[in-house]
Amino acid sequence: MQLSEQEILRRENMQQLRELGIDPYPPEAFEVTAYAKQVKEGFKDGEGETPNFQEVSLSGRLMGSRVMGKASFAELQDTTGRIQVYIARDEICPGEDKDLYNKVFKKLLDIGDFIGVKGFAFRTRMGEITIHVKELTVLSKSLKPLPVVKRDEEGNVYDAFTDPEQRYRQRYVDLTVNPEVREVFLKRSKLISAMRRYFDGQGWLEVETPILQPIHGGAAARPFATHHNTLDMPLYMRIANELYLKRLIVGGFDGVYEIGKMFRNEGMDRTHNPEFTSMEIYIAYKDYNWMMAMVEELLEYIAKAVTGGTQVEYEGKMINYAGPYRRLSMYDSIKEYTGIDISEMDEAALRQTCKSLHIEVDSSMGKGKLIDEIFGEKVEEHLIQPTFITDYPIEMTPLAKKHRSVEGLVERFELFVNGKEIANAYTELNDPIDQRERFEDQLKLAERGDEEAMALDEDFLRSLEYGMPPTSGLGIGIDRLTMLMTDKHSIQEVLFFPQMRPQKKQEGEPGAEPGAEA
């Protein structure tokens, strides 16, 4: 592998450290007693106050230094942020031997190296809270130069590390030099933990169900197929976990939820990654009306936990997550945005309506799909504030219970925010006879050419025959919800490691894969 000039220099610096008796990768733990943010926010040196943080120990990456002869300022970046450190030659080298300053600090340390410092906090003439270093320890040498992103006092960024490909492929670099990226993932983590906390507080049980499934049920999507050698059978990466969670309701749990990865072998773009995180929850003895109220409470709780408030800006629009949200039936929403009442139309009339609205259709589309097309084309984009769309045509929803009062509809809602679906819920179908018929209708759609039609799962039907209590279920796309809560407009920005094409191997560099050097 061809090393750059700077990589060679860093290796030489590492060697010289060894020659000075300094292990560039010491095994000992380094005791940390304070963090950058903590010191910067908590330091007191006002009138009549005794300064605190007078004996602290911090560690982190060296992210820049300003050497002025016998004294220097450097930037130390730990997990909480950056703090300035002051290093004076005669402080860290009290004796005759000035090597630690003149050689180690000035020559052999590089940007990106992990160091530990012990000293005391003070305020410089310029007013910056700084650690006055008494002891300096090398903790880990960095052999590859990091991009150096500079910021001036107005917050302007120079030489930003912004290339999306490099940022996603080398997320560790992105996280090191772009502090705002780290914030997004902290929020993602807060979002998931808030959700979990909310569910656990209700007494619902977090469960795990199979990722490798013999039948890819519960949703309409193309799966990843794999093969189990010992059983010599095909297995599919799950596209949904719905049918397994319902089996657990059959088995007697009143509330179960799972937060986990789903896998769909479909296109990739700024809202789709082949694997994505979804939360599904099923609560016995509830219906979709109850579930809407729960979602309102949940999202308000999450918004507060993640952003501190219920108003969250997205793409310049202020989204209000405080409930209650507007509730609108699918037919009413279409009437509102097109002026057309489709509630009494048959398939031919719907097809004609699509034509008049300039919506492309094909012969494989049934009644439900046609309605979905109209909705997707004419309504979705208008649903900016959180809005529940309720009561979907039965054809497109084979796992939901028939509507209690309107023929041809099911008890389903989707929650739309900023024109995008972020939650989907039903009053679950628990009538095993009806469920079998619905699966059979799906098979007919499949024969007609609908590639997304759902497969029939005999074991699931068997479980329903034993009896499932009335139940409401809900699914939420965690990645998309994270996008909304962090004002990020592509899914890659909320996934640490979004799926990428394989990296082109460099010539003479068979170990281009990460980790191959180790």
Added chain:
RNA sequence: GAGUCCGUAGCUCAGUUGGCUAGAGCACUUGACUUUUAAUCAAGGGGUCCUGGGUUCGAGCCCCAGCGGACUCACCA
């Protein structure tokens, strides 16, 4: 999958109608400097111009193909 744009130093980017040895800032090296902060000052090193063909006296630039990426559109969450 379709369209548009892009690929030059470790990073961010210039590079004219094709014309001398391919440039800048940061980073790096050497030197000066004991409260600086995008530190400053002086000097210096660093390039497979994505890859492979082609046109040409001559290609970073033009043509063809490929690889990789970004954006927009279509489908799934």
